[in-house]
Amino acid sequence: IEFYDSFKDMFEFFCKNTTIHGTIRLVCSGSNRMKTAFWTLLLLASFGMLYWQFALMFSQYWAYPVVLTMSMHSEPKMFPAITICNLDPYRFEVVSEHLEQLDRMAEESIALLYGINTSASLFHLHERNLQVQDLPNAGNLSRSSFKLSQNFSLIRMPDHDNRTGRKHSKVGFRLCNATGGNCFYKTYSSGMDAILEWYRFHYMNIMSQLPVIINISDHEEQIEDMVYSCQYDGEPCRPSDYIHFHHPVFGSCYTFNSQGTDSFWTATKPGVPYGLSLILRAEQKDHIPLLTTVAGVKVMIHNHNQTPFLEHEGFDIRPGIATTIGIQQDEVNRLGGNYGKCTTNGDDVNVKLLYNNSYTLQACLHSCFQHIMVQKCGCGYYYYPLPPGAEYCDYNKQPAWGHCFYQLYSRLRNHHLNCFDQCPKPCRESLYKVSAGTAKWPSAKSQDWVRQALRHQNGYNSTSHRLDIAKVTIFYKQLNYQAVNESPLLSENLLLSSMGSQWSLWFGSSVLSVVEMFELLIDTLVLCLLFCYQRLRAKTLKVAHTPPIPTVSLALENYRVVEE
Numbered sequence: 001i002e003f004y005d006s007f008k009d010m011f012e013f014f015c016k017n018t019t020i021h022g023t024i025r026l027v028c029s030g031s032n033r034m035k036t037a038f039w040t041l042l043l044l045a046s047f048g049m050l051y052w053q054f055a056l057m058f059s060q061y062w063a064y065p066v067v068l069t070m071s072m073h074s075e076p077k078m079f080p081a082i083t084i085c086n087l088d089p090y091r092f093e094v095v096s097e098h099l100e101q102l103d104r105m106a107e108e109s110i111a112l113l114y115g116i117n118t119s120a121s122l123f124h125l126h127e128r129n130l131q132v133q134d135l136p137n138a139g140n141l142s143r144s145s146f147k148l149s150q151n152f153s154l155i156r157m158p159d160h161d162n163r164t165g166r167k168h169s170k171v172g173f174r175l176c177n178a179t180g181g182n183c184f185y186k187t188y189s190s191g192m193d194a195i196l197e198w199y200r201f202h203y204m205n206i207m208s209q210l211p212v213i214i215n216i217s218d219h220e221e222q223i224e225d226m227v228y229s230c231q232y233d234g235e236p237c238r239p240s241d242y243i244h245f246h247h248p249v250f251g252s253c254y255t256f257n258s259q260g261t262d263s264f265w266t267a268t269k270p271g272v273p274y275g276l277s278l279i280l281r282a283e284q285k286d287h288i289p290l291l292t293t294v295a296g297v298k299v300m301i302h303n304h305n306q307t308p309f310l311e312h313e314g315f316d317i318r319p320g321i322a323t324t325i326g327i328q329q330d331e332v333n334r335l336g337g338n339y340g341k342c343t344t345n346g347d348d349v350n351v352k353l354l355y356n357n358s359y360t361l362q363a364c365l366h367s368c369f370q371h372i373m374v375q376k377c378g379c380g381y382y383y384y385p386l387p388p389g390a391e392y393c394d395y396n397k398q399p400a401w402g403h404c405f406y407q408l409y410s411r412l413r414n415h416h417l418n419c420f421d422q423c424p425k426p427c428r429e430s431l432y433k434v435s436a437g438t439a440k441w442p443s444a445k446s447q448d449w450v451r452q453a454l455r456h457q458n459g460y461n462s463t464s465h466r467l468d469i470a471k472v473t474i475f476y477k478q479l480n481y482q483a484v485n486e487s488p489l490l491s492e493n494l495l496l497s498s499m500g501s502q503w504s505l506w507f508g509s510s511v512l513s514v515v516e517m518f519e520l521l522i523d524t525l526v527l528c529l530l531f532c533y534q535r536l537r538a539k540t541l542k543v544a545h546t547p548p549i550p551t552v553s554l555a556l557e558n559y560r561v562v563e564e
Contacts, residue, residue, distance in 0.1 A: 260304030275475025283468035320467035322441030364423035
């Protein structure tokens with residue numbers, strides 16, 4: 001601690017010896033008050049600009065901005081998971097009668113709307129019912145009291161366009177709440193879309209009669225009935241390379257390389273010969289025409305151990321066509337924490353996932369919606385898994401579930417439900433860019449021998465004029481992949497560096513100059529305490545004792561100290 005006789009002495013010593021530029025000008029021009037005032041204002045302005053810049057830096061730092069950095073990597077990697085579906089859902093025998101009734105209702109509705117007399121054979125002449133054994137209540141299901149509701153008939157409604165003045169018509173069906181009020185029409189400008197949605201609405205009510213878990217492993221079609229040929233990297237696929245599941249809309253599905261742990265699926269070279277090549281059955285013999293209007297095969301490329309949401313991300317393979325699909329992988333790494341909302345594995349998400357696979361945004365959104373659906377409507381949406389203790393919606397038990405569902409789904413689509421707030425993106429995910437090319441396959445001159453070869457090897461039976469097969473090849477265009485990484489725009493090191501640059505710009509000094517300023521502050525506080533102590537002590541001595549008459553020089557010195 002430096003002891004000074006006065007604050008003036010302390011300030012002069014600081015200005016003459018500090019490393020801060022410009023302070024010496026405050027004391028070296030004592031005789032020129034204008035120059036002293038000028039440098040005082042200049043130093044104060046510099047201090048103001050410095051701390052204004054500091055405020056901008058800290059406000060930017062606490063906003064936690066990120067910058068994207070892109071890097072290229074080249075290394076052998078695992079082939080992605082591939083899911084294919086035949087767009088031919090099973091007609092379970094326990095609900096086959098209801099499906100036939102629904103087909104007849106659809107025929108009547110189409111005839112009423114468009115005057116088309118559709119034959120009943122169009123819908124269920126070649127149907128193939130799947131009888132699932134070991135169902136204890138199968139007899140009760142077939143003789144259940146379920147009845148198709150006639151309260152959701154398709155109707156045509158006129159619509160006037162105020163902008164063009166033209167009259168249009170919309171097609172839809174009416175939905176009401178449990179008391180029969182608050183009704184609205186679920187309408188579409190396209191009659192085709194209205195019929196498909198109306199059919200799916202009844203279809204979900206019919207399928208809700210089935211048990212939640214059905215073991216179809218003993219009755220599933222063999223993969224040879226759907227995949228005539230499968231090769232990866234020139235080697236034939238093995239039975240352990242795929243898993244089977246059934247989708248209520250997309251039918252029988254197979255996922256290749258679902259776990260991504262087998263070294264057989266390691267991609268070592270790019271190009272068509274080293275990819276996955278499939279020859280698929282794409283016939284429409286058992287097709288349900290009002291469940292989907294697409295014929296062919298549904299394909300989706302996705303990450304391993306991930307639930308394929310084919311209605312959102314899949315694409316269709318056309319029959320009679322050879323499709324080559326080149327894929328390019330991108331990897332995205334998000335920071336999370338203060339820099340953004342993301343989750344590593346979903347454990348910190350408030351939504352309980354209803355899927356057994358790894359966390360994805362779609363899995364979280366579907367689970368969140370299903371939980372809200374069960375809470376608000378009293379039943380679950382048939383296309384999503386059920387929470388424990390819940391049941392699927394059936395308008396024989398919950399007549400107003402359609403009214404509740406479509407309102408909730410509209411709120412979800414408009415981001416009015418909190419599912420998007422509760423479901424963050426994964427902190428790390430792989431995305432696949434897809435580019436496709438098509439050609440007629442087999443060609444007119446080669447189709448005979450191709451079909452003969454398939455007939456002898458796979459039991460294929462078809463006329464040469466029927467487009468019921470398709471070929472698809474999926475391959476890596478390049479093994480190098482692009483990684484997009486988030487990094488802080490203003491990290492702690494960069495913040496300190498920027499602050500040092502600003503301090504040097506305005507004062508030409510370093511962090512040691514800051515220590516000098518703290519030293520000045522401490523000296524000021526100590527000097528204040530000493531002066532206060534001396535003043536209090538002098539007052540106490542003056543009251544207690546009458547001071548003797550000292551010599552002149554001593555009296556003047558004590559007087560000066562006391563007065564100061």
